[in-house]
Amino acid sequence: MLKKLSLNSLLTSIFLLPTLAISTYKAEAHPLDFTFRNLTASPVSQLYVSSTNTDSWEEDVLGRDILSSGQSVDINFNGDYDSCLFDIKAVFPDDSYQEEYGFNLCETSQVTLD
Structure with a gap:
């Protein structure tokens, strides 16, 4: 037994x-981590996520990767931030882009671009 x-x-x-x-x-x-979903018709070749307190875009969080239409990617933060509000810029292979402003990442865990 x-x-x-x-x-x-x-x-x-x-x-x-x-x-x-x-x-x-x-x-x-990190409390600001989120999943980014690309529901646009085009792949995203560059993705920028910057605090609304910043006048410039931070570095491309995709690096050399390309996020196809319908795919998602987890975005992870390091360090301290004094704001929950962030702006997102997606750049497409033809160099066109889409900017979205004021995502409260303290209140959401998913951001969708369509």
């Missing part, structure tokens, strides 16, 4: 360990 109880406890611990690791990761997520 004792062996069976120990084996059950061991198996339970093994199966719970990944769940605890995932829970810990989510608890440490």
Whole structure:
């Protein structure tokens, strides 16, 4: 009986360990992190996310990646920010762009551009 109880406890611990690791990761997520969804007709070749307090666009968060129409990407923040309001600029392969202003990232976890 004792062996069976120990084996059950061991198996339970093994199966719970990944769940605890995932829970810990989510608890440490930055409050401004969000998922960006591209529902435009074109792929996005550059994506800029800047605080509304800034007069210029920050660096391209996609880097060398291209976000096809219908796809989404998780945007993760590092550091401290004094505002929840952010502007987004999506640049398309033909160098046209779409700018959207005033997303409150403290209140949303998903931003969709269409």
